[in-house]
Amino acid sequence: MNLTLRIWRQRGPEDRGAMVTYELADVSPDMSFLEMLDVLNERLILEGEDPVAFDHDCREGICGMCGVVINGQAHGPRDRTTTCQLHMREFTDGETIDIEPWRAAAFPVVRDLVVDRSGFDRIIGSGGYISVVTGSAPEAHATPVPKDIADAAFDNATCIGCGACVAACPNGSAMLFTSAKVTHLNLLPQGAPERETRVRDMVATMDDEGFGGCTNTGECTVACPKGIPLTSIGNLNREYLRSLTRR
Amino acid sequence: MPETTSLGSGGSAYWTVGDDIADTAAPDGPIETRWDRRKFSAKLVNPANRRKHTVIVVGTGLAGGAAGATLAEQGYNVIQFCFQDSPRRAHSIAAQGGINAAKNYRNDGDSVYRLFYDTVKGGDFRARESNVYRLAQISTQIIDQCVAQGVPFAREYSGLLDTRSFGGVQVQRTFYARGQTGQQLLIGAYQALSRQIDAGNVEIHPRTEMLDLIVIDGRARGIVARDLVTGKITPYLADAVVLATGGYGNVFFLSTNAKGSNTTATWRAHRRGAHFANPCYTQIHPTCIPRSGEYQGKLTLMSESLRNDGRIWVPKTKGDTRSPDQIPEAERDYYLERIYPAFGNLVPRDIASRAAKYQCDDGRGVGPGGLGVYLDFADAIKRMGEDKVREKYGNLFEMYDRITGEDPYKVPMRIYPAVHYTMGGLWVDYDLQSSIPGMFVIGEANFSDHGANRLGASALMQGLADGYFVLPPMLGNYIASTKLGSVSLDDPAVTSVVGEVTGRLGRLLEINGDRTPDSFHRELGELIWDECGMGRTEAGLRKALARIPELREEFWRRVKVPGDSGELNQSLEKANRIADFLEFGELLCIDALHRAESCGGHFREESQTPDGEALRDDEHFAYAAAWEYTGGAPVLHREPLQFDYVHLAQRNYS
Ligand SMILES: Cc1cc2nc3c(=O)[nH]c(=O)nc-3n(C[C@H](O)[C@H](O)[C@H](O)COP(=O)(O)OP(=O)(O)OC[C@H]3O[C@@H](n4cnc5c(N)ncnc54)[C@H](O)[C@@H]3O)c2cc1C
Ligand code: SF4
Ligand code: FES
Numbered sequence: 001m002n003l004t005l006r007i008w009r010q011r012g013p014e015d016r017g018a019m020v021t022y023e024l025a026d027v028s029p030d031m032s033f034l035e036m037l038d039v040l041n042e043r044l045i046l047e048g049e050d051p052v053a054f055d056h057d058c059r060e061g062i063c064g065m066c067g068v069v070i071n072g073q074a075h076g077p078r079d080r081t082t083t084c085q086l087h088m089r090e091f092t093d094g095e096t097i098d099i100e101p102w103r104a105a106a107f108p109v110v111r112d113l114v115v116d117r118s119g120f121d122r123i124i125g126s127g128g129y130i131s132v133v134t135g136s137a138p139e140a141h142a143t144p145v146p147k148d149i150a151d152a153a154f155d156n157a158t159c160i161g162c163g164a165c166v167a168a169c170p171n172g173s174a175m176l177f178t179s180a181k182v183t184h185l186n187l188l189p190q191g192a193p194e195r196e197t198r199v200r201d202m203v204a205t206m207d208d209e210g211f212g213g214c215t216n217t218g219e220c221t222v223a224c225p226k227g228i229p230l231t232s233i234g235n236l237n238r239e240y241l242r243s244l245t246r247r
Numbered sequence: 248m249p250e251t252t253s254l255g256s257g258g259s260a261y262w263t264v265g266d267d268i269a270d271t272a273a274p275d276g277p278i279e280t281r282w283d284r285r286k287f288s289a290k291l292v293n294p295a296n297r298r299k300h301t302v303i304v305v306g307t308g309l310a311g312g313a314a315g316a317t318l319a320e321q322g323y324n325v326i327q328f329c330f331q332d333s334p335r336r337a338h339s340i341a342a343q344g345g346i347n348a349a350k351n352y353r354n355d356g357d358s359v360y361r362l363f364y365d366t367v368k369g370g371d372f373r374a375r376e377s378n379v380y381r382l383a384q385i386s387t388q389i390i391d392q393c394v395a396q397g398v399p400f401a402r403e404y405s406g407l408l409d410t411r412s413f414g415g416v417q418v419q420r421t422f423y424a425r426g427q428t429g430q431q432l433l434i435g436a437y438q439a440l441s442r443q444i445d446a447g448n449v450e451i452h453p454r455t456e457m458l459d460l461i462v463i464d465g466r467a468r469g470i471v472a473r474d475l476v477t478g479k480i481t482p483y484l485a486d487a488v489v490l491a492t493g494g495y496g497n498v499f500f501l502s503t504n505a506k507g508s509n510t511t512a513t514w515r516a517h518r519r520g521a522h523f524a525n526p527c528y529t530q531i532h533p534t535c536i537p538r539s540g541e542y543q544g545k546l547t548l549m550s551e552s553l554r555n556d557g558r559i560w561v562p563k564t565k566g567d568t569r570s571p572d573q574i575p576e577a578e579r580d581y582y583l584e585r586i587y588p589a590f591g592n593l594v595p596r597d598i599a600s601r602a603a604k605y606q607c608d609d610g611r612g613v614g615p616g617g618l619g620v621y622l623d624f625a626d627a628i629k630r631m632g633e634d635k636v637r638e639k640y641g642n643l644f645e646m647y648d649r650i651t652g653e654d655p656y657k658v659p660m661r662i663y664p665a666v667h668y669t670m671g672g673l674w675v676d677y678d679l680q681s682s683i684p685g686m687f688v689i690g691e692a693n694f695s696d697h698g699a700n701r702l703g704a705s706a707l708m709q710g711l712a713d714g715y716f717v718l719p720p721m722l723g724n725y726i727a728s729t730k731l732g733s734v735s736l737d738d739p740a741v742t743s744v745v746g747e748v749t750g751r752l753g754r755l756l757e758i759n760g761d762r763t764p765d766s767f768h769r770e771l772g773e774l775i776w777d778e779c780g781m782g783r784t785e786a787g788l789r790k791a792l793a794r795i796p797e798l799r800e801e802f803w804r805r806v807k808v809p810g811d812s813g814e815l816n817q818s819l820e821k822a823n824r825i826a827d828f829l830e831f832g833e834l835l836c837i838d839a840l841h842r843a844e845s846c847g848g849h850f851r852e853e854s855q856t857p858d859g860e861a862l863r864d865d866e867h868f869a870y871a872a873a874w875e876y877t878g879g880a881p882v883l884h885r886e887p888l889q890f891d892y893v894h895l896a897q898r899n900y901s
Contacts, residue, residue: 011814012814012815028539028540028542029652030539030540030651030652031539031540031542032544032650034544035542035543035544036542038542038544038765039542042763042765042766044809045763045764045807045808045809045818046761046763046807048807048809049809050809050810051809051817051818053815053817055332056506057331057336057338057505057506057507058336058338058340058341058505058506059505059506059544059545059547060341060547062340062341062427062430063331063336063338063340063341063505064333064335064336064340065331065332065336078649081649085649085650087649087650087652089652110476110815111476111814111815114815116332117332117333118332118333118453120333121333121334121335121441121444121451121453122445124335124437124438124441125441125442125444125445126445128438128441129396129397129438129439129441129442130395130396130397130438131442132392132395132396132439133320134313134316134317134320134392134439134715134716134719135388135392135715135716136395137388137391137392137394137395137396138391138395139391140350140390140391140394140395140408141352141407141408143394144402144405144406144407145402145406146402146406147402147403147404147406150399150400150401150402150406151399151402153397153399154399154401154424154425154431157397157399157424157431157434158427158430160430161333161335161336184397184399185397188397188399190394190395190396190397191397
């Protein structure tokens with residue numbers, strides 16, 4: 001199929017950036033979205049142009065490195081699918097596709113479609129862990145964890161840190177991301193000793209990093225490739241209030 | 248083409264033979280107490296002094312993440328690097344199946360000794376007994392550590408941990424977190440690391456790539472790295488350097504590895520004096536989704552568990568282009584069931600992979616380019632019902648559908664083997680120290696524990712064992728027992744490496760040729776896949792060895808890298824990694840040529856049993872091959888392997 005691509009090109013953080021149009025012919029419906037960009041880039045290199053910079057690594061939907069806004073939707077049209085797992089058969093011949101970076105105050109553009117998501121790392125660093133020094137762990141079976149708790153913790157732990165939730169949110173909020181980690185760790189008995197400090201510190205970092213507030217639009221969970229539910233945000237709010245009463 | 252005078256391990260125009268080497272760090276005596284005795288004999292660094300020592304850790308996968316966090320907890324000053332935008336994205340994240348540990352929670356006869364035995368045997372007797380025993384011992388502690396970190400392993404209704412069997416072993420010792428074990432373990436290590444970063448004990452440099460090693464007075468003292476965003480090239484100095492940079496599977500271009508996985512760190516260290524061991528031991532996984540076209544950039548693994556219920560077949564007629572439902576039963580060849588009646592579709596990975604290749608080479612492959620075989624669930628659906636199949640394999644079927652656009656409930660899956668893991672890596676002694684003093688290598692980047700073949704669910708175990716438990720005391724021993732002089736950034740040994748790195752990037756940008764970096768990578772990968780993939784022959788390897796230098800020469804003449812070095816330039820990153828693959832690929836083929844036996848993942852067609860099984864030659868090849876870089880023909884150093892506990896025996900699956 002033949003496509004018209006309108007891609008955000010921005011040389012660096014200081015550059016203003018603009019949409020640039022490219023025609024791409026003979027796209028196979030079996031290509032992944034990123035393979036389609038690879039093909040474009042191979043051509044641009046030979047034409048002496050700078051290829052389009054985009055982030056990716058595993059291309060299996062698990063590392064969380066990829067992610068662009070496709071026709072206004074973070075990670076594109078298919079439900080529960082990262083950009084790398086999206087295939088061109090989701091598009092039609094002759095279509096025009098807009099491709100833009102994540103847009104959020106806390107995710108400055110590095111170049112083209114590449115953004116700086118290091119704010120997420122700092123949120124985790126401020127409390128998204130259980131403090132256990134290597135070698136000091138008790139025998140694994142010392143604390144059984146009920147299966148439903150373990151499963152719910154797991155569901156929240158599947159977050160890949162891609163940032164689609166932030167990109168999809170009109171406020172650029174990191175609530176879904178942060179709530180997934182707080183829920184994962186606070187549910188587990190191992191996470192209990194740091195339950196209050198964890199949520200307080202992570203929420204404070206979220207604010208310091210310039211992520212916006214949550215107004216319950218629910219866009220985040222629609223964009224989330226791992227199906228992290230809105231109930232996790234509800235849980236974060238409860239954990240936060242609880243922590244304030246137990247200072 | 249250079250003439251070879253003799254074969255076997257006796258040297259040739261492609262290599263010369265140097266002195267044998269020995270692992271001088273390993274204690275002898277009873278295997279059960281070797282690790283305890285080694286730890287006891289190790290020198291300790293006073294906790295108050297640790298802050299004065301800086302350690303560089305390159306890589307944040309299971310091995311590097313675990314090491315960085317642990318060293319920082321112990322008080323060392325850690326500087327850590329990864330090329331992704333966050334330490335959480337290292338390739339370890341993609342591991343699916345699980346992690347082994349000899350907990351024996353099922354009381355099914357497992358033990359440290361059995362895990363040790365299975366690993367030595369599974370490695371086709373090409374790993375060190377001492378290392379493997381230690382790995383099995385430490386395995387149980389890893390599970391404790393990860394559970395305490397909040398890793399949400401699968402649990403039973405009792406609240407206790409669930410385990411399953413994996414990779415053909417007879418005990419259920421594999422712990423797992425649905426199909427995302429690697430992700431969960433890595434996030435555990437990443438969180439521990441993040442805590443240390445926040446505390447100021449680890450200085451983290453994401454989007455920063457190590458491009459060379461700094462060796463001063465024979466000791467590793469730092470690295471030269473490039474900030475991938477600004478392009479700035481900076482030397483970093485330390486008392487010791489740890490490489491945790493993963494495997495080299497992407498030398499094949501198409502593999503199940505992440506796109507960025509590369510050999511630059513290990514290859515540059517090799518060029519600075521670190522021996523590279525057993526590069527020809529690569530693992531090829533039989534159940535991957537085949538490529539769909541020329542543009543394909545990577546392959547996706549599908550869990551091996553599919554072979555439990557799927558039946559593998561190809562059309563009996565060559566070049567049969569009918570759709571599978573048009574091919575009657577009598578015209579299908581269920582070749583694994585035919586050739587290996589006892590194991591059928593469940594033969595080990597390497598056998599299943601090779602059999603698929605032979606069918607396709609013979610013109611019976613299916614799908615684009617004839618590079619695929621059917622994995623058919625029609626019988627399973629008839630037998631168990633679609634719901635049961637969905638319950639067992641639903642997520643895999645969905646993944647397959649997403650990628651291929653075909654519904655495996657209706658049409659048989661197409662599968663083809665792909666490169667998955669590399670057992671070879673930088674040579675290390677029992678302390679995980681390379682042949683450059685002060686440089687340690689952990690995780691998939693070293694060669695230490697899996698011999699010629701790795702068992703499923705054992706890479707995660709090894710990465711975490713190395714990072715959490717083995718490296719920290721051994722690194723302390725090095726620091727405590729070595730008198731290190733101070734080095735400064737304007738030491739000529741530092742500035743010359745910076746100059747070399749800068750010069751090389753400059754040269755890549757200047758060529759301004761007419762071929763893209765990827766086009767070279769693809770061509771190299773195809774060559775290596777054809778000649779040094781599932782089956783290797785002397786003639787094929789010689790062909791590859793004649794072609795690789797030509798391709799390398801062409802690369803340095805014709806590659807086109809746009810942009811400049813002072814900015815985010817993904818083409819430059821790629822080209823620089825490919826330049827190293829073009830050198831490394833030659834060593835890979837030389838190692839494969841020199842090892843005239845078959846063992847594990849290395850199948851030399853000349854060395855097989857009458858029924859097509861790999862035939863080892865223990866008399867001539869029971870050693871690890873450690874290669875020394877010379878710039879010309881590499882020098883082979885043999886480390887003889889001794890088997891005092893597990894007795895040498897041939898595998899048999901027919
Ligand atoms: C699809 C797939 C499934 C798998 N499933 C399993 C499984 O079920 N069980 C199992 O046991 N094993 C499995 N494996 C194997 C296992 O995942 C890997 O062997 C293991 O995770 C490697 O860990 P590592 O820490 O050594 O390296 P990696 O996780 O590869 O980490 C390498 C690190 O080094 C960094 N790096 C590399 N080069 C440089 C450089 N030059 N400069 C700076 N940083 C650099 C990277 O940024 C990264 O942080 C699987 C592998 C694949 C491909
Ligand atoms: S919550 Fe979902 S969208 Fe947000 S970072 Fe995690 S996986 Fe991505
Ligand atoms: S590239 Fe890893 S999630 Fe898309």
